[in-house]
Amino acid sequence: MVTVDQVLNSLKKVVDPELHKDIVSMGMIKDLSINDGKVAFTLELTTPACPFNSDIERDVRTAMASLGVKDLNMRVTARVMEGRALSMDELLPGVKNIIAVASGKGGVGKTTVSVNLALALAKTGAKVGLLDADIYGPSVPLMLGLKASPEVVNNKIQPPMVEGIKVISMGFFYEQSQQAGIYRGPIVSGIVKQFLTDVNWGELDYLIIDLPPGTGDAPLTIAQTIPITGILIVTTPQDVAMNVAVKAIGMFNKLNVPIIGVVENMSYLQCPHCSEQVYLFGQGGGKKISDEFKIPFIGEIPLHPQIREGSDTGNPSVMSQPESIQSHAFTKAAKVIAGRISIIATEMQAQEQAEAKAASEQAKKE
Numbered sequence: 001m002v003t004v005d006q007v008l009n010s011l012k013k014v015v016d017p018e019l020h021k022d023i024v025s026m027g028m029i030k031d032l033s034i035n036d037g038k039v040a041f042t043l044e045l046t047t048p049a050c051p052f053n054s055d056i057e058r059d060v061r062t063a064m065a066s067l068g069v070k071d072l073n074m075r076v077t078a079r080v081m082e083g084r085a086l087s088m089d090e091l092l093p094g095v096k097n098i099i100a101v102a103s104g105k106g107g108v109g110k111t112t113v114s115v116n117l118a119l120a121l122a123k124t125g126a127k128v129g130l131l132d133a134d135i136y137g138p139s140v141p142l143m144l145g146l147k148a149s150p151e152v153v154n155n156k157i158q159p160p161m162v163e164g165i166k167v168i169s170m171g172f173f174y175e176q177s178q179q180a181g182i183y184r185g186p187i188v189s190g191i192v193k194q195f196l197t198d199v200n201w202g203e204l205d206y207l208i209i210d211l212p213p214g215t216g217d218a219p220l221t222i223a224q225t226i227p228i229t230g231i232l233i234v235t236t237p238q239d240v241a242m243n244v245a246v247k248a249i250g251m252f253n254k255l256n257v258p259i260i261g262v263v264e265n266m267s268y269l270q271c272p273h274c275s276e277q278v279y280l281f282g283q284g285g286g287k288k289i290s291d292e293f294k295i296p297f298i299g300e301i302p303l304h305p306q307i308r309e310g311s312d313t314g315n316p317s318v319m320s321q322p323e324s325i326q327s328h329a330f331t332k333a334a335k336v337i338a339g340r341i342s343i344i345a346t347e348m349q350a351q352e353q354a355e356a357k358a359a360s361e362q363a364k365k366e
């Protein structure tokens with residue numbers, strides 16, 4: 001008969017490959033019970049989109065088998081970690097993580113990446129929201145094929161939903177008023193703030209914010225208004241795009257916002273006949289930025305006609321062609337991003353604990 005201590009000691013040998021901590025110290029084992037040799041517990045992973053979920057599950061089963069446990073009842077769930085320092089600010093308390101998607105210049109596929117990332121995360125079972133912060137040229141509703149007139153209930157705007165994702169965009173309001181976006185900076189900042197404060201986002205694991213390109217009013221307002229978990233930089237391999245991406249990285253570094261990593265879009269064209277990957281715009285640009293600025297490289301998204309077609313017709317790849325190479329690239333990137341967010345959240349929580357400990361030691365001294 002095994003004991004609780006033996007089970008825990010054995011599970012302590014299972015280490016999360018990304019967080020480099022054992023699953024017991026991480027609090028991933030819940031409701032452990034042993035009855036007549038039957039071992040039951042819940043394995044609570046840090047995100048349903050973690051790229052190592054099946055590895056961890058396999059290692060747990062191996063650990064239990066080597067302990068001689070024959071009857072194992074393991075329930076696997078996921079609870080996304082909070083990657084936002086909320087103590088200073090109570091805005092969006094139900095939102096665990098905010099991912100702001102930025103690029104140096106327009107047209108690199110920032111909205112395409114945001115939309116497909118939201119779809120890929122939602123598919124894993126995570127609760128996802130998508131905020132289109134491009135006030136002048138909102139394209140999220142079009143890309144998602146979503147026509148809606150958001151209702152206001154109890155003074156809160158209800159975000160329309162598609163594929164389980166809550167979406168808000170100025171596009172919904174232009175459609176009602178037939179107006180084009182010609183707003184000045186302060187008004188843009190006001191609208192962006194309203195999208196954060198007056199929309200009923202509720203409980204979300206990930207709120208993705210599609211920022212307008214560059215380093216203008218909207219990115220600044222967002223970075224200064226709410227605690228963001230991290231920025232995702234989208235670039236294409238061309239030097240021009242990369243040079244401006246570097247400027248955006250500089251701005252977010254100055255604002256002390258963590259950078260999740262860099263996604264390289266339109267990286268290569270895959271030949272439909274021989275599957276050869278042709279790097280039309282040069283190879284390794286995104287990786288170069290990642291090495292230079294010591295920010296993680298998230299992955300490459302191919303240049304593919306279906307991506308453009310899907311965006312133009314409101315059928316993004318992850319939704320309409322989930323088994324295609326382009327969807328696999330988006331899904332893989334989404335998993336790496338979810339893993340990175342768990343790392344940022346763990347580091348943030350460790351820092352908060354260290355600060356709290358230092359403060360209490362200081363208080364004792366005084």
Ligand SMILES: Nc1ncnc2c1ncn2[C@@H]1O[C@H](COP(=O)(O)OP(=O)(O)OP(=O)(O)O)[C@@H](O)[C@H]1O
Nearest residue numbers: 106107108109110111112266302303304307308311
């Ligand atoms: N990997 C890709 N393969 C083919 N077409 C793509 C790819 N990524 C984006 N596109 C197309 O490129 C165009 C620009 O993409 P998108 O609107 O996402 O860029 P953006 O960076 O958000 O631009 P902006 O910020 O100026 O609105 C769209 O027509 C989109 O369908």
